[in-house]
Amino acid sequence: MTVAVETGTWQLDSSASTVAVRHKTFWGLMTVKGTFDAVTGHGEVRSDGSAVGTITLDATSLDTRSAKRDEHLRSADFFDAAHHPEITFSVRSxxxxxxxxxxxxxxxxxxxxxxxxxxxxxxxxADTESLTLDAEFTVDRDQFGMGWNQLGMMRGLTTVAGTLRFTRTAAA
Incomplete structure (x- = not known):
C-alpha cells in the first residue's frame, strides 16, 4: 500500500482501537491475555510526513477475565495503579x-x-479522514519495576499488540 497521510491533527477513535497484552506464565505452559478497555490518544502529521503523538492507557482498565488476577495486576506488584494510573507511549517520531x-x-x-x-x-x-495502524512489540517487565515472579512462574517478555484507528480533526 502506498499512501500519503494527510497533514494535521488526528484523534484516536477509542471505540475502534484496541490494546492488548499477553504473557506466558506457569513456566511457559499458560498464556495470560488481557485488554485495556480505556485507551486515548492523539497525534500530528507534520508537513514533512513525520508524525508525533501520545497514546494513554488507563492502568485500572486492564481486563484479563479474572477479577482476582486483575486486582493483583493493579497492585504494587505490577502496575501500582493507585500511584501510577496511566501508561503512556509518547511518539517522538x-x-x-x-x-x-x-x-x-x-x-x-x-x-x-x-x-x-x-x-x-x-x-x-488510510484515507483523507482516517488511518489505522497495527503494532506489536515486546516489553521486559523488569525494566519498569514489575519484577514480581513467584516461584519463577513468569519469565520472559510481555507482548503488547494494538490496532489504533485515528480520525482527522477539523482545523481550528
Whole structure:
C-alpha cells in the first residue's frame, strides 16, 4: 500500500482501537491475555510526513477475565495503579517507510519509569479522514519495576499488540 497521510491533527477513535497484552506464565505452559478497555490518544502529521503523538492507557482498565488476577495486576506488584494510573507511549517520531511500514521511535512510561522503545507498525488503512495502524512489540517487565515472579512462574517478555484507528480533526 502506498499512501500519503494527510497533514494535521488526528484523534484516536477509542471505540475502534484496541490494546492488548499477553504473557506466558506457569513456566511457559499458560498464556495470560488481557485488554485495556480505556485507551486515548492523539497525534500530528507534520508537513514533512513525520508524525508525533501520545497514546494513554488507563492502568485500572486492564481486563484479563479474572477479577482476582486483575486486582493483583493493579497492585504494587505490577502496575501500582493507585500511584501510577496511566501508561503512556509518547511518539517522538513516526515515519512511513517501505510501503506500509511505519518506523516508530518513542518512550514508554509505566509506573513512572520511562524507557525508549523503537518498533515498526503497519499502516493497514488510510484515507483523507482516517488511518489505522497495527503494532506489536515486546516489553521486559523488569525494566519498569514489575519484577514480581513467584516461584519463577513468569519469565520472559510481555507482548503488547494494538490496532489504533485515528480520525482527522477539523482545523481550528
Amino acid at each position: 513516526a515515519e512511513l517507510r517501505d510501503g506500509d511500514g511505519v518506523h516508530i521511535v518513542g518512550q514508554l512510561t509505566v509506573r513512572g519509569i520511562s524507557r525508549p522503545k523503537t518498533f515498526t507498525a503497519r499502516l493497514v488503512g
